[in-house]
Amino acid sequence: MLNKFFNTMNRLIFSSMVLVLTSPLGAFAADQAATGGGDKPWWFWPSILFVFCFVLGVLAVMAGVGGAVLYVPLVSGFFPFHIDFVRGVGLMVALAGALAAGPGLLRRNLANLRLALPVALIASAFSVVGAVIGLRLSALDPNIIQACLGATIVGIAALLIFSKNSEKPVVTKQDAIGMALGLNGLYWDEGARESVEWKTHRTLLGLFMFILIGLLAGMFGLGAGWANVPVLNLMMGVPLKVSVATSKFLLSITDTSAAWIYMNQGCVIPLIGIPSIVGLMLGSLLGVKLLAVAKPKMIRYLVILMLLFSGLKALDKGLGLGLLG
């Protein structure tokens, strides 16, 4: 009976995604967003946003992406809010999700504090720079940010399609910086029922990459799990499970610094922020439960499609082409 319920939920989620992307309701929302949606009662958009974020939370967990990477392009495309507010709230959404996941990951020794600390310092310092640049560019012309965001989202979709993570990368020799920072460890792999030792290589290159990641996270309010994992896993040779867990934990630090910049600038409006944060967190809780019976691969492909569509829409809007409405 439980399986039947989850199968029904699976179908419902799938249908709702297709509905959001293709139905007249989606077109209506986009149209309303384009006209500002000012003729609606004040509770209309926050209520829609709460439901929308709840569904996003479910999908994000099942697709293995952060909520903010879906939130920013989709909400800026389909809701009447200015991109300044969407980016500010997007960071708060990413921050809340990362902080909520952090304790479990740290206690199970999957997220590694020693690995996270130096990386977080670089990423958070540069996310401050990214946030300042993003706000300046947005004040100059919001279309610049919209177009850059679109290009970044399309790039993220491509990264999700083409990057092949490595479960347990082979690191034959640890480099000097990794050794000096003590970037190594031991974790328990529940699936394989074995303890796995790991150490890093190409540490300096990896640390440099976090400059770029921090800049992008701050500039677009995206969170950066999509970039953290490939760098930790493929470049630095950290096992996939430790990379994913440490990346999630890292977001709680990286996004904190950028979130402060947006919050101090007044970009976090409670009427938009709280339904987004609570909706996404509740959705994530349901997503974790559904993960056991869902078909994450199909959902992942759908999320990539959604990312591609929203990225192209943002690009179209930013460049003023008007091809996608």
Add this chain to the structure above:
Amino acid sequence: MDEREKLARRASKEQIIYANILVVGVWSSIAIMGITYFLYLSNIMPPYVDLHTITTLWGKGVKEYLELTHSPHGWGWVYFLNKGDFLNYIGFVLLAVMTIICYLVLVKGYLAKKDWLYTGIAVLEIVVLSLAASGLFGSGGH
């Protein structure tokens, strides 16, 4: 469970303390958000910016929005805690301050272990986060 498995499962003392503080902080801030949002929307605490006004202005850039609503930026909201909308900032701030609190605990732990490198990294992170929180950066946008 053999010794190696125990070792692999065991998180460091700092990780456990960090996790414990996070749990309390995050769920407190979510609970606070729920309460303050209720006070705000039910008009028990009237807002600084009227709800209908927000819906007509949220499509404008933040600079214009602040000018038109005469809203404060930076830490200016602290003076308006009797207003429903700014009361919600307590939850946001608690969420954003959690990492700084956790890092202060880390510094203490690393100092006790005389791990100077990680003490330095943790102190620098606190400096970065505190500067970001101070409102010194990006204020030129207004």
